Amino acid sequence: MQKVAHLPRPPRPQTDRAGFGALRAELHSRAADQDLIQVWADLPHAERRFVLKSAGLHEDATVQIRQLAKPEREAVRSAIHRMSRYASGLKDQLNQRTQHPSAELASHARQAIAEGNTKAALHWLSLIEKGVA
Numbered sequence: 001m002q003k004v005a006h007l008p009r010p011p012r013p014q015t016d017r018a019g020f021g022a023l024r025a026e027l028h029s030r031a032a033d034q035d036l037i038q039v040w041a042d043l044p045h046a047e048r049r050f051v052l053k054s055a056g057l058h059e060d061a062t063v064q065i066r067q068l069a070k071p072e073r074e075a076v077r078s079a080i081h082r083m084s085r086y087a088s089g090l091k092d093q094l095n096q097r098t099q100h101p102s103a104e105l106a107s108h109a110r111q112a113i114a115e116g117n118t119k120a121a122l123h124w125l126s127l128i129e130k131g132v133a
Contacts, residue, residue, distance in 0.1 A: 033065065036077055040065040055079035102128045 016022070029035060043051065048061035055075040057068075065073060109124035 033073055033077075036073060036080075037065050039080060040076070051076060051079050051083070054083060 040048070045061050052059050052061060055072070055078065057072055057075060059068065059072070065076065068076065105124050105128050109121045109128070112118075112120035112124060
């Protein structure tokens with residue numbers, strides 16, 4: 001009896017479930033530092049110096065990111081993330097600021113002054129001074 005050798009079946013292509021293929025591609029890109037290379041290329045010289053200093057590195061800002069060792073690139077990436085989070089936090093704080101409560105009392109005082117009502121203006125000013133608002 002003659003043995004028949006079966007050829008291995010080619011693997012069936014897997015469908016991209018829930019976008020994991022795109023995520024995998026992004027992770028491979030990050031592992032190759034493609035995102036960091038792009039960010040570094042877009043940074044002006046002065047900002048590169050600032051990032052390097054924040055990362056604790058003493059490299060020249062004209063150096064290409066590929067010339068840095070992997071630990072140095074990770075330090076640069078961490079510095080950029082820290083700076084980005086800090087900037088986002090400041091932006092959020094500025095967006096969440098509302099008018100100081102005493103501003104409404106001050107507008108009442110201005111209106112009273114415009115109307116010539118000194119007594120009412122002094123009342124509103126005293127509330128502001130007491131810190132009621």
